[in-house]
Amino acid sequence: MARVAVFGLGYVGCVSAACLAERGNTVIGVDVNPDKVAMIREGRSTVVEDRIGELTAEMVASGQLTATTDAEAAIGETDIALVCVGTPSTPSGGLTTNYLQQVAEQIGEAIASREDRYTVVIRSTMLPTTCENEIVPRLEAGSGKRAGVDFGVAVNPEFLREGSSVKDFYDPPKTVIGQIDDASGDPVAELYEGLPGPLYRVPLKVAEMTKYADNSFHALKVGFANEIGTICSALGLDSHQVMDIFTSDTKLNISPAYLKPGFAFGGSCLPKDVRALVHRARHEDVSLPILEALLPSNTSQIDRAFRLVAASGARKVGMLGLAFKAGTDDLRESPMVELAERLLGRGFELRIHDRNVSVSRLLGANQAYVDARIPHLADLMLHDPREVVAHAEVVIVGAADPEALAALPDEGGPKIIDLVRYPGSQSQEGNSDYHGIAW
Ligand SMILES: NC(=O)c1ccc[n+]([C@@H]2O[C@H](COP(=O)([O-])OP(=O)(O)OC[C@H]3O[C@@H](n4cnc5c(N)ncnc54)[C@H](O)[C@@H]3O)[C@@H](O)[C@H]2O)c1
Known part of the structure; x- marks a missing residue:
């Protein structure tokens, strides 16, 4: 003792x-x-x-x-x-x-x-x-x-x-x-x-x-629950019934899901639905400061990625991953598309590989979204990730696709900006040419 x-x-x-x-x-x-x-x-x-x-x-x-x-x-x-x-x-x-x-x-x-x-x-x-x-x-x-x-x-x-x-x-x-x-x-x-x-x-x-x-998260939970309560109350429904259902979901809600630092969220649901809820709250004359801050916070994460590329001094940029989620070809509100758009707007020479995205096969809203942002996407997409790596002075890893990651050389090669903490990235610790977006 x-x-x-x-x-x-x-x-x-x-x-x-x-x-x-x-x-x-x-x-x-x-x-x-x-x-x-x-x-x-x-x-x-x-x-x-x-x-x-x-x-x-x-x-x-x-x-x-x-x-x-x-x-x-x-x-x-x-x-x-x-x-x-x-x-x-x-x-x-x-x-x-x-x-x-x-x-x-x-x-x-x-x-x-x-x-x-x-x-x-x-x-x-x-x-x-x-x-x-x-x-x-x-x-x-x-x-x-x-x-x-x-x-x-x-x-x-x-x-x-x-x-x-x-x-x-x-x-x-x-x-x-x-x-x-x-x-x-x-x-x-x-x-x-x-x-x-x-x-x-x-x-x-x-x-x-x-x-x-811990304490920031606990504070966030209280604030989040109270804001959901506020909008529920304004709409005349029982917030406790809503949150009972919410907390019963231990797969996606009360769970480790979505809690690892990485790149911005995107896709066809999260941005749209947060935007709509905040819009409705304004209409109801209800203030939801935490929910209102979500989209600006998400944009800040895209800003961070852009600044990392700009600070690298590189002009030739490679991008591994373009869809909002690895393994899909959904480009709608993909933060990678937004990052690509900004880089192109600033004159960076961009080449992109995403094995699930084939420009000729994009359809409907997906095609319209990307056409409005990166009209010449087909010219930038390369089928072989090794060509993207060979082109680049800096490679942005936006998806943990093992085939694409295999194109990164073990030593030397372009600088790496890692948005996903890809498997094996920890071996880069101490390498000044490797930058994780939030680690
Ligand atoms: N209260 C909580 O629930 C809680 C929970 C987790 C962590 N903490 C953290 O633990 C720490 C202490 O919190 P607390 O609520 O017990 O604080 P407290 O203010 O209740 O007590 C601090 C004590 O330290 C004494 N003290 C100050 N200088 C001293 C010195 N030089 N030598 C000896 N004693 C001295 C004070 O007289 C006081 O009695 C804080 O950092 C707090 O953030 C608090």
Whole structure:
């Protein structure tokens, strides 16, 4: 069992301290606020939560949990620190990291003379690179030691919900450990050993970002549901009935589908239907800021791809994939068609391969769509992807078609702009001629 110092006895610190004590660890809570320290010493929780009152009282009575304002003493008696101090918003919306910085300086000084390897774990929510750029340098300066060598550093974001956090502690949705090295993550993993849910051990900044991805998504879900509710209400129908059906779909709606960064959406449905719903809402005098932002957000992704091509310095561009979805010849509202149109408009010499698109066989709305945008498409399409690659100074990969991808040389060849994260693209890591659109 570990000896743990928990810095910051607010919501996160208090729950973490009591639960880790209940698991048999020896826990010392540290706070600059003497009132909070006094409360814990008296066996009272600093927050109101289901079960936390009884748990704190029990743990203090049994001696597993104590509290102090003396950071140095707490570090002297422990092997691992969990930092749970606040990181509130600045008036302009930024993140306050002053409390984190202060704790890092305190811990740095306190471990300067330690012979054994102390581990510092940040549990507070902080933007990616905060640990690397603001915490580690202070720990190193204070201690005169090296992170990942003489002491450990990890990031362990907190995913518990206020109101049910003690229950959630024992049944977490996941455990994420950002680690500067394996030896830093090991003691953190031991703290949670045996708890259910997947465990991820990742680089520090990946762990920092997971918390922001989670909370942004949760906020998006609430906003989305409320906007669907608003339009339902304006149209006189029951939004809960709609969302019951919506949430019952665990294949496409409540699922990993559509949640990997990549290129813009397109096709004959998504843009048209979002446009129509937003149009109807305006007609009903209803404001739907999230839904209204979807098409502009999608256009930004096409802008990003265009800028990557422009920044490559190339004039001769190859495009692998043109249809809105690989394996179809549907060009309607394909973002690849829009990208091609823009590139041609700016004078890029474009050649395209998509084995499912045969210009002579395009019909109806599909043909009309492309005729209006790329009238000479037939002149640009090449049957053999190797010819596209041979022509190009930069190749845009817009579909993960294995036959077309086989035309890319293993080494050398044109620059690559990857819009789909094609299989095998990870081997390009570190190659300055490879650019993923969002990775
Ligand atoms: N509240 C939540 O539901 C929740 C959930 C997940 C993550 N978080 C994140 O966890 C962090 C802590 O949140 P919280 O709600 O527990 O904050 P809080 O404001 O309730 O508590 C922070 C505590 O840190 C103490 N503190 C400040 N400087 C200190 C120092 N130098 N040494 C020791 N203690 C110090 C404060 O006195 C306070 O008691 C934040 O980054 C927050 O974003 C919060």
